[in-house]
Amino acid sequence: MAPLVIFDCDGVLVDSELLEHGVDAELLGPLGYAASPQELLQRFVGIARTDMYEAVFAELGREMPRGLLDEREKRVWQRCHSDLRTVPGVEEALEALRRRPKCVASSSIPAKLQLKLESTGLARHFAPYVFSTALVARGKPAPDIYLHAAQAVGHAANDCIVVEDSPHGIAGAKAAGMRAIGFTGGSHATPSLAIELRLAGAVLVVDHMDDLPKAIESVVVEMPGAGYP
Numbered sequence: 580m581a582p583l584v585i586f587d588c589d590g591v592l593v594d595s596e597l598l599e600h601g602v603d604a605e606l607l608g609p610l611g612y613a614a615s616p617q618e619l620l621q622r623f624v625g626i627a628r629t630d631m632y633e634a635v636f637a638e639l640g641r642e643m644p645r646g647l648l649d650e651r652e653k654r655v656w657q658r659c660h661s662d663l664r665t666v667p668g669v670e671e672a673l674e675a676l677r678r679r680p681k682c683v684a685s686s687s688i689p690a691k692l693q694l695k696l697e698s699t700g701l702a703r704h705f706a707p708y709v710f711s712t713a714l715v716a717r718g719k720p721a722p723d724i725y726l727h728a729a730q731a732v733g734h735a736a737n738d739c740i741v742v743e744d745s746p747h748g749i750a751g752a753k754a755a756g757m758r759a760i761g762f763t764g765g766s767h768a769t770p771s772l773a774i775e776l777r778l779a780g781a782v783l784v785v786d787h788m789d790d791l792p793k794a795i796e797s798v799v800v801e802m803p804g805a806g807y808p
Contacts, residue, residue, distance in 0.1 A: 590744035668788030682708035722755030746779035753780035
């Protein structure tokens with residue numbers, strides 16, 4: 580059986596990380612948590628937004644205002660409709676991988692995840708195998724979403740390759756017993772990201788989607804009994 584390739588969404592398929600953290604900076608600044616989108620990204624990349632907001636208000640020592648997360652989702656939804664773009668080269672990479680089984684495992688809530696994939700035309704590459712951490716008990720860096728995705732598609736954990744752009748995502752894939760490839764081609768990537776991904780357990784790191792198909796093939800040949808189609 581050909582290995583399953585599990586893609587993160589934000590920062591791997593769609594260039595949404597700075598877009599979403601721009602909304603976070605707009606909302607949190609007036610409430611006493613002044614940080615740029617880049618600073619928020621560096622601290623909270625790969626973490627579910629609910630967990631992020633809980634951490635912020637725990638640090639501030641105050642209750643989160645009612646309706647704040649709803650307002651965030653409204654603004655992000657609007658920006659996704661108007662401004663969201665795919666990561667450069669992703670369509671070509673997915674076409675090159677068309678014969679390999681693929682799915683998405685993301686920290687985005689289900690409705691927003693579908694919006695991101697459908698509005699950018701990427702849903703056709705993965706449907707119906709699109710999974711949100713809302714389906715499992717624990718978000719990344721726990722392995723739950725990767726194990727759920729593998730089981731739903733019908734693959735063993737050691738028969739999966741994960742593509743992630745965050746150390747939390749890489750750590751979760753590793754905890755699931757899967758091989759992970761780090762990706763640093765999103766606009767949010769910092770100079771230190773490649774090192775951080777390797778330290779988290781990435782077996783390879785690529786900085787452009789053009790290099791991803793070959794990277795996946797090089798990992799596949801190291802997997803016992805894998806490689807076809």
